[in-house]
Amino acid sequence: MEAEGAKWTSTEKAADGFFHRSPFNFFRSQIQKKKRSAEKGGCEQYQGSDHEESKEESRKGSKGHKMNDSCLETQMVEQIFPAPGEALEVIPHLETLDLSWNTNIGGKLFLLIQKIPKDHKLKTLKVMDCSLTSEDGESLARQLYKIHNLEVLDLSINRKIGYSLESIAQELKHVSGLKVLNLNRCGLKPDGFKCLASALQHLLELRELDLSCNKEIGGGFKYLAAHLAELRNLEVLNLHQCCITEEDMTVLTHVIPLLSSLQDLDLSLNKSIGKSSDHLLSRLRFLPKLKSVLLSNCSLKHDSFASLADAALHLPELEILDLSWNKCVGGNLKLILKALNLGAEIKVLRLSSCSLVDEDLGGLGLVIQAGHLAQLQELDLSYNNQISDQGWTMFYQDIVGLEQLSELDVSRRPSSRGNCGEWLGKLLAALLKLPQFTELGLQGWVLSEVQQKQLEHFNRDNERNVRFDVWYGA
Template identity: 75%
Template structure:
C-alpha cells in the first residue's frame, strides 16, 4: 500500500508541480493569480492544468484569454473550479468558446460564489447561447463586471441580459460593445438598468442603437446617477435624436468619460449638447471625433469647455473645425489646467493657425499627448511649436504626432528638430508622410540625428513615407548600438 506523504512534503510536491508547469509556460508562480494569457495552450497543457488547479485553493484570478485550444475543452477545467471557491476574476477572452462551453461555465458559477469579474469578450460562437449562462446566475450574485464584447450577441441574448440585471444589483460595469444586434433589445435592457443603480461603466460602442433605443437609455440615466463612463460611439442611427433623447444626460454629475465619436451628430444635436455637456462638471475625457457638425455648428460647444476645468482628454479628430470654432477652442484651453491629451488631427484649419492653441495652453497644464496628423501644417506652425517647446509648456510631452503634413519644407523640419531636444520625456514621435508621397530626406535628417542622443526617453520614431538613402538607413540602424539605446525606427 502506498504510504501517504506528510503534510509538509505533500505541500512541497504540490508547489513544485505548479511551479514546473508555469515555468514551462514562462510564467511566474503566484498563489492568487493564474495568468496564462496568450500562452498557446495545447491539449497536454490543459491536462496539466486540470491536475494543478486543485493544488491552488487560494486562487482569486484566472486568465485563460487568447488560447484558442480552450474552446470545446472548457468542461474538465470548470469541473476543477470547485477547488477555487475564492475566485473573484475569470477572463476567457478570445478562447473560441462554444455553446457547450457556456453550458459548463454556467454550471461552474454555482461553485464560485464570490466571482466579481467575468470577461467572455471576443468569442464569436456564443451568440444565441448566452441565456444558458445568465439563467444559472442566481439572484443576489455578487458579480460587478460583465464583459461580452464582440460575441455576436442576438436580440434574444439581449433580452436574457435584461432579465439578469434585476438579479445582480451589484453590477458596476457592463460592456456590450461591438454587438450590432443588441440595439434591437436595448429597450428591454434599459428598462432593467434601474435595478443596478451602482453601475459605473456602460459601454454600448457599435451596438446598433437607434433613436428610440437612445431615448430609452436616456430615461434610464435618472437611475444611474453614479455612472462614471458612458460610451455610445459608432452608433450612427442615433443622429438627430439628442433633442428628444438627452434630457437626463445632464443629471450625470459624476460622469468622467463620455464617448460620442462617429455618431453622425447633426447640427440640431449640437444645440442640445452645447447646453448639456458644460453641466457635466466631473467630465475628464470627451471624444467627439468624426462628427463634422462639431466644427461647423453655429452653437459653439467648444467655447463652453471653459466650464469643464477637470478635462484631461479632448479628442476632436476629423470634426471639420472652422476658423471660428478653432479660435473658440483655443480661448477655452486657457481654462483647462488639467489637460493631458489633445487630438486635433484631420482638421485642416489648424494649418497656419497652430499658434492659437499653443499660446493658449494653460501654463499649469502638463500636456502629455498632442496629435496633429493631417492638419495641413506649414513651416510657421513648426517654428511656433519649436519655440513653445523651448519655453517649457510642453516639457511633459510624451507622444507627438505630426504625420501626414506634406506642406512643410526641409527648413521647417530642420527648425523643428533643432528645438525638439527640450522634450526630455518624449517617448513616441510620428513624422510619417502618406504612403504615396515618397519624399527624399533633406538636410533636416542631420538635425534629427543630432537631436536623437538628447531625446533620452524616445522609444519609437515613425518615418514612413520618407525615402532614406542606404547611408541614412545605416545611421539609424547603428544608433541603438552606438548609444546603448533601444529606439524602434519605422521607415
Template identity: 55%
Template sequence: MSQTKKKNSSGEETKPQTSFANKFFKGSKLRSSKAESRSESKDLETSDCQPSNGTEETTTPDPAKSQPLSSEMEGESRAEKNEQFLQKLGKKAVNKCLNLNNCGLRTADMKEVGEALKAIPELEELNLSWNSKVGGNLPLILQALQEGSKLQTLELVDCALTSEDGAFMGQLLPMLQSLEVLDLSINRNISGSLNRIAQGLKNTSNLKVLKLHSCGLSQDSVKILDAAFRYLCDLRRLDLSCNKELGGGFEGSPAQLATLRHLQVLNLHQCSLTAGDVVSLTQVIPLLSNLQELDLSANKKMGISSENLLSRLRFLPALKSLLINNCALENETLTALAEASVHLPGLEIFDLSWNKCIGGNLKLLVETLQLSASLQVLGLSSCSLVTEDVTLLASIIQTGHLAKLQKLDLSYNDSVCGTGWTVFCQNLQFLKELTELDISLRPSNFQNCGQWFGHLLHAMTKLPEITEIGMKRWVLTASQEEELERFNQDHKRRIHIDHGGFQ
C-alpha cells in the same frame, strides 16, 4: 475600466462544498485539492471506525455523518470537471474573476460554462467577450446568476448576442444589484430589445460603466436610454461610440443626460452628430462638471455648429482628455476652442488631427500650449500645417513648455519644408519625456530626408525615453543610412525608426 477587487473578509466556517469552491477560484491545483480531500476522508474514517482505546471493534457507519463526505465528493467532482474544462481553454478562475474572452468557445461548451459559474458562487468579474457562440445561448450560460449575485463586472463584447439575449439581459439586470461594469459593445442585434435592457438598467443603481459601442443604436435609442439615465446617478463612464445611425437622437435636449453629475467619461466618437445634436449637447455637457474625458471625434457634420459647444468647454475644469479630431472644424470654431482651452489647465490628451483649418492658424493655440503643463499627448496629424506652424511649435518647446509631452503626432503634414523640420529637430531635445514621435508622409508621397535627419539623430541621444520614430515614406540617402548604422552601433537602446527605405 479596471475594477478594484474586493478582498474576502469572511472568516466563518463553511460547508465542505463551499470550501472547495473557494479553493478552486483561488487557482489551487487539482492535485492539492485531492490530497486535502483524501486527508479529510482518512480523518473521518479514523474517527468513525476505530475505538479510542485501540481495540478492534465493528461499528456501523452513521449515515448522518457520511453525508458531508458525500457532499464534499460531489463538490470535488463538479469542481474537477470545471477545472478540466478551464484547463482545456488555457484559463482558470483567479481571485473571483473568470476571463474566457476570445477562447473560441463552441456551442457544445455553453453548458459547461454554465456549470463553471455554479462552482464560483462568489464570482465578481465575468468576461465572455469575442466568443460568437455565446449569442443565442446567453440564458443557458447566465442562468446560474441568481438574485443576490455579487457580480460586479460583466463583459460580453462581440458575442453575436441576439434580440432574445437582449431581452433576457433586461430580465437579469435587476438581480445583479452589485453590478458596476456592463459592456455589451459590438452586438448590433440587441438594439431591437433595447427597451427591455433600459428597463433593467433602471434597477442597477450601482452601475458605474455602461458601454454600448457599435450596437446599432438609432435616434430612438437615445431617447430610450435617456429615460434610464435618471436611475444611474453613480454612472462614471458612458460609451455610445460608433453608432452611426444615432445622429439626430440628441435633438430636443435629452434632459436626463444632464443628471449624470458624476460622469467622468463621455464617448460619442463617430455618431454622425447633427447640428441639432450639437445644440442640445451645448446645453447638457457644460453641466457635467466632473467630466474628465470627452470624445467627439469623427463627427464631420459638427463643423461650424460646434462653436458654442466648444466655447463652453471652459466650464469643465476637470477635463483631461479632449478628442475632436476629424470634426471639420472651421476658423470660427477653432477660435472658440482656443479661447476655451486656456481654461483647461489639467489637459493631458489633446487631439486636433484631420482638421485642416489649423494649418496656418496654430498661433491661435499658442497660449493653450504654453499653459498646458500636464499635456502628454498632442495630435496634429493631417492638419495642413505649414512651415511657420512647425517653427512656432519648436519655439514653444524651446522655451520649456510641453515638458511632459510623451506622444507627438505631426504626420501627414507634407507642406512643411526642410527648414521647418530642421528647426523642429534642433529643439526636439527639450522634450525629455517623449516616447513616440510621428512625422510620416502621406501614403501617396515619398520624399528624401533633408539635413534635418542628422539633427533628429542628435536629438535622440538627448531623449532617454524615446522608443518609436514614425518616418514612413521618408527615404534615406546612402550617407544618412551610414549615419543611422553608426547611431545604432553607438547607442544600444531599442529605438524603432520606421522610415521609407534607402535610396
C-alpha cells in the same frame, strides 16, 4: 509558476510582467477544487477574482489570441458542466466575468447567464465582440435584476444588440450602481436610444458612457438632454462617430458644460460639429477637470478653433488634445499655442493632417524652448506635407527640450512619398538627448542608403532601443 489545477497560458501574462488568471481559468481551478472536495466529502468557500484586464492591453491586445485561448477555456468548462452558466452557481463570489472575443457565444448567451443566482456578487460583465443576437440581448435583460451589484457592463462590438436595447434599457434600473456602460458599435436604433436616455435617470453613479460608432442615433440627442445633465459623476463621454447633427449640437452645448466631473470627451469623426461647434467648444471652459479632448476629423472652422483655443486657457489639467484632420489648424496653430504656454500638463498632442506650415512648427518650437511642454510624451505631426526641409530642420533642433518625449510621428501620406532631407541627422542627434524616446514614425519618407544605415546602426551604436517605423522603398 503553476497554479493548482491550472496552467498559465501565454496570453495571461500582463505587460508589467505579472501573471493574471482569466475568468475561465478561475472557473476551471475552482471547479476542479469543487470536484476534489466533493470526492473527499468536504466543502470549500470560493473567492472571486477582481482582476480586470488593463485598458492599454485591451486596446493593443491580439484578438486572435484572446479568441483562441478563451474558446479553449470554454470547451474545458463544458466538459465539466452541461452548461457553462452553472459555474456561476458554484462560484457565488465571482466578481469579474469577461467572455470577450468568443464569437461562438452568439445565440447562446442564455446558457451562460440563465442560472445566475439572485443577488450574485458579479460586478463586471464583458461580452465584447461575441456576435450577440437580439435574443441574447433579451436574455441579458431578463437577468439584470439578479446582479444588482453590477458596476461594469461592456456589450461593445455586437451590432445586433441595438435591436434589443429597449428591453435592456428598461431593466437597467436594477443596476443603479453601474459605473461603466460601453455600447460602442452596438447598432443602436432611435427607439432604443430614446429608452436608454430615459434609463439614465436610474444610473446616477455612472462614470463612463461610451456610445461611439452608432451612426443611427444622430438627431436623437434631444432625448438624452434632461437625464444626461443629471450624471454629475460622469468622467468619460465618448460620442465618437455618432453622426451628430446641428440640432444635436444645440442640445450638447447646453448639457455638456453641466457635467462638472467630466475628464475625457471624444467628439471625433462628427463632421457636422464644425458648423456650429464654436458655442460648445467655448463652453468647455466650465469643465476645469477635462484631461482629454478629442476632436479629430470634425471639420472645424477658424471660429470654432479660436473658441476652443480660448477655452483651453481655462483647462489647467488638460493632458491629451487631438485636433488631427482639421485643416483650419494650418497657419493658425498659434491660437492654441497660447493655451499650451500654460499647459504644463499636456502629455499627448496630435496634429496629423492639419495642413501645418513652417510658421506653425516655428511657433511650436518657441513654446518648447520656453519649457511649457515639459511633460509631452507623444507628438503626432504626420501627414503635414507642406512643411519644408528647413522647417523640419529648425524644429528638430528645438525638440531636445522635450525630455519626456517617447513617441514622434512625422510620416508622410502614402500617396505622396518624398525624399528624406538632411534633417534626419539633426533629428537623430536630438533623439540621443531624449532618454525616454522609444518610437519614431517615418512612413512615406524615402531614405538613401546612407540614411538607412544611420537608422540601422543607431540602436547598436548608442545602446538604445528605438523602434523606427519606416518604408525603405525607392
